[in-house]
Amino acid sequence: MNDSGGNGEKKRSRRPSAERTAQRDPERTRAAILDAATREFAENGMGGARVDAIAERAGTNKRMLYHYFGDKEQLYLKVLEEAYVGIRTAERALHIGDRSPEEGIGELALFTWRYFLQHPEFLSLLGTENLHRARWLRQSVRLKELHSHLIGELSDVLEQGKKQGVFIETADPLHVYLTIASLGYFYLSNQYTLSTIFGRDLIEPTHLNAWERHIVHVTLASIKR
Amino acid sequence: MNDSGGNGEKKRSRRPSAERTAQRDPERTRAAILDAATREFAENGMGGARVDAIAERAGTNKRMLYHYFGDKEQLYLKVLEEAYVGIRTAERALHIGDRSPEEGIGELALFTWRYFLQHPEFLSLLGTENLHRARWLRQSVRLKELHSHLIGELSDVLEQGKKQGVFIETADPLHVYLTIASLGYFYLSNQYTLSTIFGRDLIEPTHLNAWERHIVHVTLASIKR
């Protein structure tokens, strides 16, 4: 079976590391594990997630998982960090200060809602992490400054709105952000129990659109003069 | 060791079932298991909860747990049902239609916030159940009508407010309730990650009181004409 010893053709031996990657590709394996882990943790929580299941979803095996990430807890933390980096990075691209204050806040509300809608795994991970009282997030060194930018930019927009007389003086940046996040998070993360007890399918497009308008309406109504 | 055979005194044999319960008390054992299970499920989720841990917390053992509740899943459903019955029962005692529409809505918002604050285990259970897409709640036959009363009463108050010209015509009962619940749920259930990333201890009384006022303010601002 092994006939490679006979022909010293050196074929491709000059290539650095770009084409023979069809079978062996550390980067892709690593990324596949991270992606599989994100889905597994999101669907089953930290306690319910199975290491074997992650390896299988990634099309690899446990040995590689432990090789790249250490253990289950470190892998989980990596997944969580990447999720936060994802939303905060997308948020920065918004530049909510470029428009009028009112439009800026509306923009942020719309963005947050739509991001939550398109990334249910992010909401799930937050839920799991909070069940454990931020046990792993607290250990993260990467995420300390990641969020200050958001509050800073939001604060600027609110100040401008107050100066223009369109926002009330008591409007607080953290409260505004928490309001926007609350309305999106609860509706989506609790959609299953809510749909069950109120007998209305909340994920239906009609209701989804109505809630999107509602979020913008509530957010602006709470800070407009 | 067994010397009871010698004295046929019949002592206490006339008592029906009220005093010798010091050692044996099925009702208390059942209640202890339910209470222990509520805490264990709330702290660890359905997947993370341990049957042995529940038995130990209840001061009994697994045999009794399986005797009274069948298996882990049925026990979990019982816990969830009791939690819902708890909040809906307390809600009914409010009678939000007795005051002015504005006061009624404010009352409901305050009640919901304070109930969430005093029953963190309820929020936790909701989170766990939603992680599993309401898998167990859907099977519950008891909880279908439990919630219609809330929406009905809220609807009446809103109608009255519209007639009096204090509320906007588009105010929707489900949306109003979801708004109130969102603001309370997100703040409390996500307090750990939020406190970590924003560097502010959200559970501190000062912040708690500020958020309570904020919820009432936002709710009313979103429906007032």
Added chain:
DNA sequence: CCATCAAGTAACTGTTTAGTTACCGGCTCG
């Protein structure tokens, strides 16, 4: 005083799980 039944204990069982170890195959560099 013995038969019965209900409340409760504790040790056991089969399965699942996170994490480890021994091994394989092919590429690369001296």
Added chain:
DNA sequence: CGAGCCGGTAACTAAACAGTTACTTGATGG
């Protein structure tokens, strides 16, 4: 060409787990 290393496989291990079974204890009724 061969030593060694890197990406990968699969079988194993020790612990933890849900659920069961064999047993004890004590009250009651005939």
